[in-house]
Amino acid sequence: xxxxxxxxxxxxxxxxxxxxRVQRDGGWLRELNKLEASPRWNDRPWLxxxxxxxxxxxxxxxxxxxxEPVAYGLLALPVHLLVVIYSLGRGDLLAALGPFxxxxxxxxxxxxxxxxxxxxxxxADDGEQLLVRVQxxxxxxxxxxxxxxxxxxxxxxxxxxxxxxxxxxxxxHSQNPGVAERAAQMRHAFDWVPVRLLAASFAxxxxxxxxxxxxxxxxxxxxxxxADLIDKVGLVAGEIPKPVAGPDGINSLDRLWELLLRAAVLxxxxxxxxxxxx
Numbered sequence: 001x002x003x004x005x006x007x008x009x010x011x012x013x014x015x016x017x018x019x020x021r022v023q024r025d026g027g028w029l030r031e032l033n034k035l036e037a038s039p040r041w042n043d044r045p046w047l048x049x050x051x052x053x054x055x056x057x058x059x060x061x062x063x064x065x066x067x068e069p070v071a072y073g074l075l076a077l078p079v080h081l082l083v084v085i086y087s088l089g090r091g092d093l094l095a096a097l098g099p100f101x102x103x104x105x106x107x108x109x110x111x112x113x114x115x116x117x118x119x120x121x122x123x124a125d126d127g128e129q130l131l132v133r134v135q136x137x138x139x140x141x142x143x144x145x146x147x148x149x150x151x152x153x154x155x156x157x158x159x160x161x162x163x164x165x166x167x168x169x170x171x172x173h174s175q176n177p178g179v180a181e182r183a184a185q186m187r188h189a190f191d192w193v194p195v196r197l198l199a200a201s202f203a204x205x206x207x208x209x210x211x212x213x214x215x216x217x218x219x220x221x222x223x224x225x226x227a228d229l230i231d232k233v234g235l236v237a238g239e240i241p242k243p244v245a246g247p248d249g250i251n252s253l254d255r256l257w258e259l260l261l262r263a264a265v266l267x268x269x270x271x272x273x274x275x276x277x278x
Contacts, residue, residue, distance in 0.1 A: 003275040005080045022085045036176040045178035053166045061159050083158035087165040089145020107245040131243035136231040142260045143230050151194035164190050191226035199233040205262035206237030
């Protein structure tokens with residue numbers, strides 16, 4: 001059922017607006033901020049995480065435990081699908097990059113810097129650094145929005161996928177530094193395996209030798225963040241040249257996107273093969 005859910009999730013992502021209707025975080029974020037603002041919970045970050053992350057995933061696990069035996073698990077299928085869709089990243093990555101791409105193609109660096117700050121929350125000291133940061137943003141957002149979620153769903157099911165997204169939301173939106181720090185630590189642990197698996201996938205669909213050189217030093221490095229690792233590996237795997245203004249700079253973003261698409265196809269082929277052989 002896992003592979004079927006992943007196929008349906010991709011189809012819905014491309015051809016339906018269901019994702020926008022499912023991904024409503026307002027109520028959950030209000031409860032998180034309300035809990036953090038309470039004097040009783042202000043110095044208890046682990047308790048906040050237990051209530052806002054562990055409790056929802058425990059309720060999901062209980063619901064699935066009840067539904068799995070009914071009708072050969074068919075009633076659990078829509079729950080799996082909704083959880084996976086909710087757990088995917090927020091926003092449309094390619095649409096958010098659109099204004100930046102237009103400005104960069106025109107070599108209007110001032111406009112590119114403005115839209116990068118407005119749409120992507122990215123700032124840089126000069127044009128070259130700006131493009132490098134946008135390239136890193138593309139790789140990181142694609143990883144955390146899609147690859148990390150489908151990895152944990154396929155390995156451990158919807159409970160793990162939901163846990164990953166709730167930890168990510170907590171780390172990004174928490175107003176309590178202690179809560180945000182602990183959520184980021186737990187997310188880092190969640191990222192350790194899938195980000196390295198994606199790096200290995202880049203080696204298979206990109207420049208194998210260049211990726212191998214990077215991974216030789218970073219494979220077991222616990223301290224490097226997932227964002228930094230996928231940035232370093234993605235740029236060498238796609239053989240991205242030095243940043244330049246104009247169409248050539250936009251071509252580097254296209255090459256990174258094509259690299260990500262090839263990696264996604266490789267992952268789905270692996271999932272399909274595992275499903276057949278298991």
